[in-house]
Amino acid sequence: MAFVATYSFLMISICLRSCSWADEMVQVTPLFGAVGNEIIIQCATDKTPQDGVYMYKEEEANKNKQKLFYYYKDDTFSPKSTMYKTRVHVDGKIPNLNVTFSNLNTTDTGLYWCEFNFEDKITVSTITWLWIEKSEGKKEDNTEEKKKDTNEIEDDKKCPEDPHVKIVLIVCAVMSLLCITGFVFVVLKVQGCWGHKKYRPSNQPSDSVYEEMKRSNVDCPSSVRTFINPDYQSTKLLR
Secondary structure (H helix, E strand, C coil): HHHHHHHHHHHHHHHHHHHHHHHHHCCCEEEEECCCEEEEEECCCCCCCCCCEEEEECCCCCCEEEEEEEEEECCCCCCCCCCCCCCCCEEEEEEEEEECCCCCCHCCCEEEHHHHEEECEEEECCEEEEEEHHHHHHHHHHHHHHHHHHHHHHHCCCCCCHHHHHHHHHHHHHHHHHHHHHHHHHHHHHHHHHHHHCCCCCCCCHHHHHHHHHHHHHHCCCCCCCCCCCHHHHHHHHH
């Protein structure tokens, strides 16, 4: 909350201060750094040609305007502040420069801007509001970010618990069970049909054969006895 309040206060201050460059349509860009690290501030303009450029800094604490260096178009670097003499490095060509600040500390917090000059004409670059965070807070932030990244990786490794996946699995299991049951039923049905065909007599006697057999039994009831003992029958007839 303290950081948010400080950030809001400084942004309001930046907006109020930028009113002095309202005619130039100057933009304000926030930039964050950490103690001990390095950071790059752009010092550029789209207006050409330019002879050279001054870089200024204004601190929020004392509101003093401090001249850091002057950079001429022949790549001559002229430091104007002993505090930044060994910590500032300039790359590029006018009017597009990158100013690198190394070994940052909390006193580097403030407003930074460049003023290009072409003879008597001055062109103001984009204003950069630089905020340097303390190393302890930065370490805590890194620790929290690492914990967050670790938790995200662990969450990615876990299987997703999606109810739709469970429903699809259940439907697939039911459909598989129904298919297996139907297949078994068809196999048993086919085997039953083949069994009946196997034991079924190939040639069944017709009704005419049964009627002929019945007629023979009725017409000749004693013929069976005549062939049992023919000798006994012949003696019986002679008497």
